[in-house]
Amino acid sequence: MGFNNPSREELKALLEKTEVIAVVGLSASRDRVSYMVSEAMKKKGYRIIPVNPNAAEILDETCYASLSDIPFPVDLVNVFRRSEYTPEVAEEAVKIGAKALWLQLGIYSEEAAQIAEAGGLTVVMDRCIKVEDSILLPHGKADQA
Incomplete structure (x- = not known):
């Protein structure tokens, strides 16, 4: 039996209770997808923590070399x-x-999923967090019903 992403209901519940998102591989370049997605998530009400050993600050937050x-x-x-x-x-x-590990669109690893699940984390793979958030919480975190 292979990996299955959480249901839409489970993803919505995950996003509703998420406040702080550490973004591994967040680029300081505004034209990179990681920057655009993280900027959009910050505007939706999440605190974005950049994990990038090559930058000091991204999106007005201190960068960290590792989680x-x-x-x-x-x-x-x-x-x-x-x-x-x-x-x-x-x-x-x-x-x-952490409570969850989210691998962005195009990123998939059964090994990573097994490690995270064994550690009690919810795992999402090959999905864009910005797209899912836009569908499941269209009005942002502040407007949760």
Whole structure:
């Protein structure tokens, strides 16, 4: 039996309770998808924490070199790295006590999913968090019914 993403209802519940999103691979370049998606999510009410060892600040937030360097709790880890790098990210997400691991569109790793699920995380793969949020919470987090 292969991996299945959570249902739409489960994704909505996940997004509703998510406040802090650490974005692994968030680029400082405004023309990159990771920046555009993260900027849109910030405008929707999420706190975006950049994980990028090559930048000091992105989207008015301090960058951290790794998930383990973030000095406060993270709800969800959103990943913009190639699939082969995701098992290591999953291990770190478990270690920091994140609640969910979200691999962006085009990113899929059974190994990362197994690591995260074994650590108690909800796993989403090959889906765009911005698209799902727009469908499931069209009016933003502040307007949840």
